[in-house]
Amino acid sequence: MAQATDLPRNESGISTTLGVLKQQFGDRFHAGQAMREQHGHTTTWITNQPPDAVVFPTSTREVSDIVKVCATHQVPVIPFGTGTSLEGHVNAPAGGISIDLTQMNKILAVNAEDLDCVVQPGVTRQDLNTHLRDQGLFFPIDPGANASLGGMAATRASGTNAVRYGTMKDNVLSLEVVMADGRIIRTAQRAKKTSAGYDLTRLLIGSEGTLGLITEITLKLQGIPEAISAARMSFPSIDAACQAVMTTIQYGIPVARIELMDELNVKAANAYAKLNLPETPLLLLEFHGSESGVVEQAETFGAIAEEVGGTDFATTTSTEERNKLWQARHDLYWATLQLRPGAKGISTDVCVPISRLAEAVTGAQKKAEELDLLAPVVGHVGDGNFHSLVLIDIEDADEVARAETFVAWLADEAIRMEGTCTGEHGIGQGKMPYLVKELGAATEYMAAIKDALDPLNILNPGKIFSR
Numbered sequence: 001m002a003q004a005t006d007l008p009r010n011e012s013g014i015s016t017t018l019g020v021l022k023q024q025f026g027d028r029f030h031a032g033q034a035m036r037e038q039h040g041h042t043t044t045w046i047t048n049q050p051p052d053a054v055v056f057p058t059s060t061r062e063v064s065d066i067v068k069v070c071a072t073h074q075v076p077v078i079p080f081g082t083g084t085s086l087e088g089h090v091n092a093p094a095g096g097i098s099i100d101l102t103q104m105n106k107i108l109a110v111n112a113e114d115l116d117c118v119v120q121p122g123v124t125r126q127d128l129n130t131h132l133r134d135q136g137l138f139f140p141i142d143p144g145a146n147a148s149l150g151g152m153a154a155t156r157a158s159g160t161n162a163v164r165y166g167t168m169k170d171n172v173l174s175l176e177v178v179m180a181d182g183r184i185i186r187t188a189q190r191a192k193k194t195s196a197g198y199d200l201t202r203l204l205i206g207s208e209g210t211l212g213l214i215t216e217i218t219l220k221l222q223g224i225p226e227a228i229s230a231a232r233m234s235f236p237s238i239d240a241a242c243q244a245v246m247t248t249i250q251y252g253i254p255v256a257r258i259e260l261m262d263e264l265n266v267k268a269a270n271a272y273a274k275l276n277l278p279e280t281p282l283l284l285l286e287f288h289g290s291e292s293g294v295v296e297q298a299e300t301f302g303a304i305a306e307e308v309g310g311t312d313f314a315t316t317t318s319t320e321e322r323n324k325l326w327q328a329r330h331d332l333y334w335a336t337l338q339l340r341p342g343a344k345g346i347s348t349d350v351c352v353p354i355s356r357l358a359e360a361v362t363g364a365q366k367k368a369e370e371l372d373l374l375a376p377v378v379g380h381v382g383d384g385n386f387h388s389l390v391l392i393d394i395e396d397a398d399e400v401a402r403a404e405t406f407v408a409w410l411a412d413e414a415i416r417m418e419g420t421c422t423g424e425h426g427i428g429q430g431k432m433p434y435l436v437k438e439l440g441a442a443t444e445y446m447a448a449i450k451d452a453l454d455p456l457n458i459l460n461p462g463k464i465f466s467r
Helices: 011-028 033-038 060-072 125-135 149-154 200-204 238-250 263-273 291-307 319-330 332-337 354-370 397-416 432-439 442-453
Strands: 053-055 077-080 097-100 107-111 116-119 172-178 184-186 213-220 227-234 255-261 282-289 311-316 344-351 377-380 385-392
Touching (some): 011 053, 011 060, 033 053, 060 077, 060 097, 125 149, 149 213, 227 291, 227 319, 238 255, 282 319, 291 311, 319 332, 332 344, 332 385, 344 397, 354 377, 397 432
Parallel strands (some): 053 097, 077 097
Antiparallel strands (some): 172 213, 344 385, 377 385
C-alpha cells in the first residue's frame, strides 16, 4: 500500500466545526468510522485518510454554508462525488469535512434547441443519458465508470469518445462554484463562445477541488447519430496496431472511439465476457454518422489496417452486438483481475504524442516484464492515452516496491517523450512527484493561483501540491 503523507491538523478548529455542522445538518451529518473510511479512498493503493465527518448538502446554498463554517475555523473541505477517482483525490490528509454531493442530483434544465443542459454535480453520466434519450440527445464523455458529472468536471475526465468529442474541458460551457470563502460565482453564461475576461471555467475544470467546489454545470450535448457502426480488428503486434491508429487519424477518418487492448486484456475479456477473439493486440472502434457514412468509414479503416497486417476484421451495426463488445471493454478492470485472483489492481495512465505511442506501449510491456509484474495495457489510443493495470499482492512489500518503480518509470518515460504523466486520472496525491518534472516553473504559477483563491489552504489540501 503506497503511503500518503499526513498534513498538520487543526484539532480545535475541527472540533468546533463538527459541533456546528452536526447541529445544522442533523441526520445528514455523519461521523461514524465506516462512513468516514468510505469517503477516504477505496479505488487506489494509496493509504486511506478518512475525513473527520461527512455532510450531505442538497443545495448550493448549503454547500456555501458548510464552506463558510470551515473557512471561519480553518478546517479542510474535501468534495466527494462517487469516489471513482484513482489518485487519492478524496483523501483527507489534514482531516476535515467531506462534502458528499450525491444528493445534489437534479437535472435542472435541458435546452434541446441549443444542445445544452444544466445539472447539479451529483448527476451521473448514465443518469443524464437515460434522461436525454427520448429527446434524441446524449452527453458523449464516457470515462468508463459511472462517475458523477461534478467529479468528471473537477478531474477533467475523458474516456473512450474523446477522439471525436473531446474531454470535459471541451464540453462544459459554464460552472457555478462555491469559492474558498463561501461565495458563489458563475464562470460564464450559456453562449457557445465568449471573449469576456479570464476563462475561469477552464481554470476550474481539472482543479480537483483545490480552487472551488462545483455545484452546477452547464454542458454541451450532441444529437444521437443516425447510425452507429462498431468494428474490431486483430494485429500481429502492438506496433502494427498503433501504425493503423496513426494512419487512420492522419486520413481524417472521423472515428468516435478507437481503443487498443493488448493480448493480456483480450485473454481476460474472452474469459470474462465469453468472447472468442484472437488473443493478439486488438483495436475496437466505433463510427458515428449516416447509414452509408459509417459503413464507408469502417471499410476505409479495414483497408488501412490490412496494409499493416491487421486480420479478422469484423463490423456490426447491431445495437446488441455493439453493446456486448463495449461492455466487455468497460468491464476490463474486473476481467483483468481474474488473470491473478486475489490481486489488487493498480491503475495508472499516461498520454504521449501518437507518433510515440507504439514505443511507449511496448516499452511499458518490456519494463513490466523486467520487473516481473503482470501489467495489461489498454488505451484510448486515438489521442495517445493508455492505461496499465498492475496486478499485485498488496501484502508483498517487494512486489509493491516494484510496482511503484514501474509507475514512476512510466510517468518519467511519458514526460521524456513530450507527453504527460497523466492523460485522465489527474494528479491528486499519487502523481504529485511528476508534475514539476513535466511542467517545471509553470507549477509555481499554479501554486500562486491556489494561494490567491484559497489563502487558508482549506480546499482539498495535499492534492496537486504537497501542502
